[in-house]
Amino acid sequence: MTHIALAGGALLILIGVWGMLTKKNIIRIIIGFSLFDTGLHVVLVGLGHLKNRTAPIIDSDLPREAAASRVVDPVPQAIVLTAIVIGLAVTAVLLAFALKLYQSRKTLDISELREGNND
Amino acid sequence: MVKKAFAFTLILGMGLLFYQLYRQRSTSTDLNKTARYYVENGPKETGSANVVTSVVVTYRGLDTLGEVTILFVAASIIGFFLKNQRNRKLEGAPGETSELLHTGSVFLVPLIFLLGVYVFVNGHLSPGGGFQGGAIIASGTVLLFLADPSIGAGRGVIHVLESFSGMLYVGLAVAGLFLAGGFLDNRIMPLGHFGTLLSAGAIPVIYSLIGLKVGAELSSILYALKDAKE
C-alpha cells in the first residue's frame, strides 16, 4: 500500500514541477505549486504508514500496552498537519500576488510580468 | 518547444533523484524510537487519547505555535495588502443568488459551525483537532458568502476573536513556563480522568483556541479575497 502512496505522491510532485516550469499562466503555475505541495504531503504521510496497522488513537478496543505494536507512526501525521497549513498560507499569498499582478498589468502571462528595464 | 524538452529532462532528473530516495528509505516494520516513545508514554504523560494530538499540541507544540503564526502572518499580509481594495458599492447590493441556496444556508450554517466546534473540542479524544475544526468553520463562512456575497457583518468580531485567541494561546504557553515543566506544557491544568472530555490538561483548551483562531483567520482571508474584486 505504501508503494502506491509514495509513487503517487512522487508523481504528483513531478506533475506540479512540470506545471510550474512550462505553464505560461500564473494561476496555472500556482496550481502547479499546490499540486507539488500536496504531492509532498502524500509522500510525507505515506512514509509514516506501516503495513496493516491502525491510527494511533488509544480507546476501548486499543489498550495502551498493545498500542506500540498495532499503531502507525504518529509523527509524520503531526508534521503533515503543519505542512498542509503552511502550503495553504503560501498558496493564499501567491493568489493575492496573482490578483494584484493581474490588476496592474491586465495579463496573467508570466513572460509579460517582467520589470520594464531589466538591465 | 525547446523549453518543454529541457523541462522534461529536468523532470527526469528529479525522478531519478526520487527513485534513489525511494530505494534508501528504511524498510523496518517496527516503530522508530521517537514514535515508540510517543505511543508508549504519550497518553500517560499528556493524558490525551489521540497520540497525534499530544504530539501536535505538547511534544511539538512550538511547531503548532509557529504554524499558527504563519497563518496569522498570511492573513495580515492579505489584510493590509488588499485593504485599500474594499469597494463600497458591493456592500448593500441585494443578493441575486438562488432562493434555494439562500434558505438552505440559513439552515445549514449553524449546523456546520456546531460540527466545527465539536471537532476541535474533542481534539484529544477523537481524530481531528484545532485545524480541522477551524477549516470546517471556514467552510461555513464560505457557504455564507456564496449565499449572500454582500454580507459585511462580522468583520470586527473575526478580528477580535483572532487576536484574542492568539494572545490567550501565547499566555497559556508562557504560563506553562512558570507553572508547569516548560514552555507549552499542558500540565498547567489537572490531567483529569483519561478518555473524558475535561482530561489531558490544557490540550483541549489550547486546541479549541487554535480552532477558533484558524477559523477566524481563514474567514478573514476569504473576506479579503471576496472584497478584492475590481
Place this chain on the structure above:
Amino acid sequence: MINPILIIAIALGTAFSLGLLKKLGRELSFAITLIALAAMAFISAQWLSAFLTYNMLGPVVTTAGGRAPFVIVLQMGHMEALFTLLINVMGVMGAFYLHDRLTENGNGAMAVLLAGIMGLNGIILTGDIFNLFVFLEIASIATAGLVLLVTDFKSLTAGFKYMLASGLISGLFLLGIIFLYNTTGTLNIRELLIAVPGTIKAGSVASFLVMMAILLEMKPFPANGWGIDLYSGAPAGVSALIASASATAAYFVLIKLLPLGGTVAYKIAAAVGITTFVASNLVALSQRSATKLLGYSSIGQMGLVVGIYGLNYHLGSKAFLIIFSLLGTHYLAKAGLFWLSGIVQSTEIDKWSALRKSPVLFVLFGIFVFALMGFPPFPSFFGKWELIMGLVASKLYWWAGAILLGTMFEGIYLFRWFSRALKLDNQELAKPRSTIYTFVPPLVFAILLFPAGYYTSTYTGGIGIMGFAPLLFIMLIGFLDFLPAYIKNILSIAGVAAYSWYLWPHVQGNTFKIVFAGIFMGGALLALFAGFYRRGKHLGFYPTTLLMFLGLGILVDASNLMELFYGWELMTIGSYFLLIRGERSLPHGYSYLLFSLGGSLAMMFGFGLAHASAGTIELSALNHIHVLPALAYSLMLVGFMTKTASLGFHIWLPGAHGEAVADIHFMASAVLLKAGVFGIILVLSGMGNSEPYARNILLVLGWIGALTALIGNIGAAFQESAKYLLAWSSIGQLGYIVFGLATMTHLGWLAAYGYTITHFLYKGILFLIIGGIAFRVGTADMYKMGGLIKRMPFSFLAVLISIITLAGIPPLVGFTGKWIFYNMIVSEHMFYQGLVVIISGIVAFLYLFRLIHVIFLGQLKDKNRRVKEVYPWLLIPAYAMLIGVMVLSMFPNTLLGPLGRMLSTAFPKGALHWDGYTASTAYGTFNMPIIMAVIGSTFAVVFLWLLLANRRAVKVKQFNIFYSGEAPSRPELTHFGYNFFAHYKKAVGFMAVPLVTRFWDQVSEGLHALAGYGRAIYTGNAQSYLFHIVGFVVAIYLITMGGLS
C-alpha cells in the same frame, strides 16, 4: 538570565495584541513594536555578555515539559547569542527606518515585521530540523509580506518571484527532512548530526536535498535571479532587512546543518560560494542601476562567506574571526547602502551625485563603500588579510586567486559608482530629503563600523593603538570642516608635527627609515605650509590629506607586514581623495584607485606567500621566501610599481597629477611616489640577487625602470600643459630610481637613494612654483604664458636652479646622481640598460628647457602684464628646498656619506671612498667643492667683466628686437611655444605612442563584454528562475552523486 524562549514569546505576544490595539492609533503601536524588538535585542545582548565574561557552555532550553530529546529544544550558545543579537539589532534599526511605510500600512504590517524577526530568531535558536523548516517558512512569508509594503509593479513581481522560488526550495527542504526522519528516526539536529554524518558520501540523497535547500537559500550563482530581483525590487528598507538579517540567519542555518553532508558538502559549499562571489561581481560590472548593483554585491558577499565556511577546515583557528569580520562588515555596510539608496530614491548611479548636497550622508556613503572593499580601519580589512594568509599558507592558491579576482571586480563597479557620485555635477538634481527615521539607522551603523574594526584588530594583533588613535584626530578635523581653511591648516600642521615627534624615536638609528620618514613628514609639513595660500573652507581636503600622511607614517613605522599593508591602504584612500579633486580628474582618479587596488591585491597575495614560507608576518618574512619565490616577489614588486607608475602601470599618473592643484601636485608626486620606492627597497633587500629567479626578476625590473625613464622623458617633451609635462617627468625620474634599485649594486642603490631625496627637493620646488604660476595665470598651458620672468623673478630663479639640478648639470647636486650612475654602468658593464637611462637623462634636458623657456622667457602677453609674483606661501617652502639643494650641492658628502655607510652593510663591494671632499670609486673621482669653486669663480669673473663693459646699457622692452626692419604686431605672434619640438616629434615621435593605454582599454572592454554574457541569464522571468533552481539541483546531484564525479 532571561530564558531565550521569551524572545519568541514577546514577539508573538505583541504581534497578536497589535490586532487589538488598532484603535490606539498607529504611532503608539509602532512604539510598542519598537519596544518589543528592543527587549528581544536586550535578551540576546545579555546572553552574549554572559558568554563573553565567563565563557560557560550554552544551556539547552526544552519546550513542552522538558521531556529530553523527544521535544523541540532551543539551543542558546556563544554563536547563537551573537547572531540573534545581530538580527534583533537589525530588527530595531530596520523597523525604525521603515517607520513611514509601517505607519502608512497599519498594524498588520508591524505584526508581519515582528513575526518575521521572530522567525529569524527561531531559525537560529531551534534545535529541531522540522521546527527550523517552520521558522524558515515564517521568515520567508513575512519577507514577502514586507516586500508588499510598497505596492508598485516592481515589488509585486519581485515578491511573486520570491514566493515561488522559496516555496519550491522549502518544498525540497521538507522532502529532505521527511526522508531524514524516515532513515534516522529523529528530528533533533544534535542527534541527526551524530546519526547521519558523511552519509552523503554513503549516497544519502535526503541529506543531499537538505544541504541543497540550504545552499539555494543563500542564492548561489546560477540560480539567484530571483534573489537579485528581490533586492532591487523590494523597497530599500526591506531589502536592507533581507540583505543583513535574513541572509545572516540563512548563513547560520548553513553553519548548523552543513556537517550533515560531510566533507563532500564542504567542498560543494566552497565551490558554489566562491563561484557565486566571482561570477556575481563580474556580472555586476555592466550594471548601471544602484539597487541591482547592491543586489549583486550582497549575493557576492554571502557567496564569499559561504565559500570561506566551506574552506574553514584549512583556515584553522582564524576561521571564525574571518567569518565574523566579513559577515559583520557586510551586515553593517550593506544595510547602510540599502538605506542610503532608500534616501536617494533614484536607481541610476549617475544620479547619486545628488547625495553630495548633504555632506554627512555622502561621508556615510564613502564609509560604507570603503568598508565593503576591505579598506582599513574596517573589520573586513583584517578579515580579508587573515583569509588570504590562511588560504595561501595551506596551498589553496587558486581559491585565494579567485577571491582576489572577485574583490577586484567588486572594486571596479563600487569605485566607479563612488567616483561618479563624487564628481558628476548635480546642479539640477534635487537634494535628497531624509527624515529623522531614515537618517539615524545608517548613521548608527556607520559609527558601529569603527569600533567593530578596532575590536577585530585586537584579535589579529597586527596593529597597535597607534593605528587607530590618529584616526580620531582626523575625524575631529573632519567635524571641524566648517572652519576657514587656515585654522584647519594650523591644526593639521600641529597634528603632523605631533605624529613626527612620536615617530622620531622609532626611526632613530635606521638611516633607511630616517630618509623616508624625512621625505614623508617633511613633505607633509611643507605641503601643508604651502596650503596657507588657500582662501575659503576647502571642504574635505584636510581630513583626506592627514589620512594619506598617517598612512605614510604607519608605512615607515611598520614592524610587520600587516602594519605595512594597513598604512599602504590608508595612504591609498587619502591619496585617491586628493587626486580626484581636480575638475576633470574623474577618469584619472578612478583609474588610479583601480591600479592601486589591483596592486594591493597582488601585494597581499605576495605577503601571503611570504607568511607561508616564514610562518610569521614580521618584516623579516620577506627575506628568502622559499614558497613560490618568483611569483611572490614579482607580485609584490608589481604591487609597489603601481605606485611608482612604472611602465605598464603609469597611465593614471599624467592625468591624475596633471589636473591637481599646486600643493596637491607636490604631495602626490614628490611624496606619494616615494611610498612605492620604499616598498620596492623592502622587497629587493629581502630578495637579494643570489638565486637565479632573483636575477631574472632584477633583469626585467631593470629594463622596466630604464624604459620607463625613456618613455617618461620623451613623453614629457611633447606635452603642452606644464603640469602634464611635470607628471611625465616624474614617471621618468621614478624610472631612474627603479633602475638604480634593480641593479642591486652599492652604487646603484646609492644613486637611487640620492635620486629619491634630490627628486623630492627639486621636484618639490617645480611643483609648488609651476602650480603657483598656473594659479596666478589661470591656466597650466605653457604656450598661453611667456615672458613671466619680468613679473616673477623669484620663481624664475627657483625653477632655474631646479632644472639645472634635474638635468644633472655639474655645480649642483643632480650631477652626483648622474656621476654615480655612470660609474655603476661602467663598472657593472650594464651598457644597454645604461645607454637607455643615459639617453633619457639627456632627453630630460629638452623638456626642461621647454618648461623654463615657454613660461618665463619670450614675449610677455597683454593678459599677464599685471600678474603678481607667486603666493609667498608657495615661495617660502620652495626656497627652503632650494637652500637644501644648494647645501647638498656644495657638500654632497653630507648626503652620500651616511647613505654609503648604511649601504655598505648590504653591499660591501664597490662603495664610494671619501677622502676629504673628494669622492672616488675604482673608476672616477669628483670633488664637488672644487668644481663649485672653479665654476663659481669663473662665473663671477665673467659676469663682472660683462657688467662693467655694459654699465651704460639701455634697458629695452619686448618689441625692441630686430624684426628684419619691420615692427612686431602682437606679443602672441612673436612667442614661439606651441609644439616646441615639432621636428623632434617627427623623428622620434613613434616612442610616445600611447600603446599601454590602448592595452588597458582593451582589457576593460573584454571584461565588460564578458559581464554582458553573464547578464543574459537574468531575464527577469520568474519561470526561468525556477528553471535555474531545478536545473541547479539536478546538475549538482548528477555531478556529486549520480556517478558523474
Place this chain on the structure above:
Amino acid sequence: MTDKKYPSHEVTGPDGKTFTVTPMEDYYCQERPQVQKSANAVVEKFFNWARANSLWIVGFGTGCGAIEMRPLRTPRFDAYRYGINWRATPRQSNLFIISGYLSVKTLKRAIRVYEQMQGPKYVLGLGSCTINGGMYWDSYNTVKRLDYYLPVDAYITGCMPRPESLLDGFEELKKIIMAGEANGANLYAEKFDWYKANQKKIIKNWDMPDYSW
C-alpha cells in the same frame, strides 16, 4: 601720437582686474640716444684701427647698388681679405650701405635698422641718388638728400659703382675711421631732433617710437 596699428586697449588679467595697455609705452623703450664719449687717445686710436679692419656690413640692400656687393664675396674681388664681412642682424654690424635711390617706404625700414645698430656706426651712400636725388630728382616717393635723414660718412660715385670702386670706397672709409672722424652716430645723437623732424615730415604714417632701439 595715437596710431591705428597700436591702439591702446582694455585687457582683463587672469585675476579679473581690467587695466589699459598702451602699446607704445609698454612695447617700446622711449629713451633718446646719447652721445658716446670716446676713451683716451691711444686706446681710441687702437680701437679705430681694429674697427677699420673689421667692417661688418648689415645685409640690407636698400637699392639697386646692392647687386654690386655680391661680387665682393666671390673669388674675383674677395672683400673678406680686407676684414669686411656681412652680418645678418644690424645689432652686430656697424656699416650700413645705402646703395642707390632710397624710397620713402625703404627709408622707414632703413631708419629702424640704422637705429638698431650699435656703437660707432657708419653710413656709406652709393651714387648720386643719395646726394641730390640723382635721376629721380623729381620723383614723388624717393628721398632727395640722404644726409637730411641719416648721417652719412662717405659717398662712392658711380651710377652704381662697380665692385672695384666699392673696394676703393671701403679703403676710403677706413682712412676716415683711422683718422677718427667717422662719428656719424654721435652726430645723429646731437642733432637727433633735427633728424627726427625731417624724417617725420617725409614719412606720413609714423607708427614707431622716436628712437627704435
Place this chain on the structure above:
Amino acid sequence: MNFDPMKIPWSLLGLFIVFCIGMFIRGFVPKITARVGKRIGIRIYQPWFDYVKNFSIQTSITHGYMFYLGPVFRLTGGIGMVLFMPLIHGSWYFSNFAFAGDMVLFLYLMFFGTLGMALGAGESGHPYSAIGVARGLAQVTVAEIPLVLAMLAVAAQHHTLSISQIVAAQQGGIAHWTMVTNPVATATGMLALLGSMMNSPFNVVLAPQEIPIGPPTEYHGTFLGILTTNRSIFPMAKIIFFMNIFFGGATNWAILILKGWLIYMWPVIVGVVFPRFRVDQSIRWFLKVPLLLGILAVALV
C-alpha cells in the same frame, strides 16, 4: 689630493694658450673654406680684429638679467671644460684641475654652456632665437648618444673614467692609442664630434639665411665678444678631449697644437663637402649609423 694654490696661475696660462690656439684655428678654418672656393679668404689674424672691435662697441642694449647670464653661462661652461681637462700629459703645471673631475664632468659641462646660451637667447624675446635654440637642443642632445657610447667603450676598455689615466694608458707610441686599440669607438666618437661642432652638415642652428644666425640674433658688442671667446675655447676643449681619449694626448704644446689642428680639420672638411641637414634628418642620421657603431663599440669591449 690637497688643493695647491699655485695651480691657479698655471691653469690660467694654459687657458690663455688654448684661447690663442682657438683664435688661430678660427682664423685658419675660413681660410681653408675660402681656398676650396678659390677665394683668398680672410687674414689669419682677422678674428683678433673682430674680437677687439666687438669690445670697442660703445652703445649696448639689454633685454633683462637672463640676457646677461646667457653669454656668462656659455663662457663659464667653455672655460670650465678646459680647466678640468689635463692639457699636457705628465706636466704638473698644465694638468689643471683634472684631479677633481673626469669624463662625466666633461660631458655634463657641455650642457652647462648649451643651457646658458639657450636661456639667454630665450630672454631676448626673439622668435628666431627660440626656433634656433629648439633646433640646437634637439640636435646636440641626439649627437650626445654616440659620444656617450664611445666614452663608455673607452672607459670600459681602460677600466677608468678619469681622463689623465686614459692618456697615461695610451703613452708609448702609436700602437697604444685608442684609435688603434679600439677603432670602432674612435669612429663613433669622431662622428659624434661632427654633431656638436656647428659645421655644415649640422649647422642649421646658425643658418644665416633661414633665421639670422639663430640664437645669438640679439647679441652684440661685448656680449658677442664673450660668445666669440667661448667659440674659440669650447671647440678647443672638445678637440683636446678627443685628443686625450682617442689619439694619445700630448706630452708637449707642439704635439697638442698639431693634433688639435688635425682633429679640428675633420669636421671642417666634412662641412665643406656636405650640404646642410634639416634638424629631423640630422636626428634620424644620428640614430642610424653612429648609434649602431656605438652599440658595436660597447659590445666589443
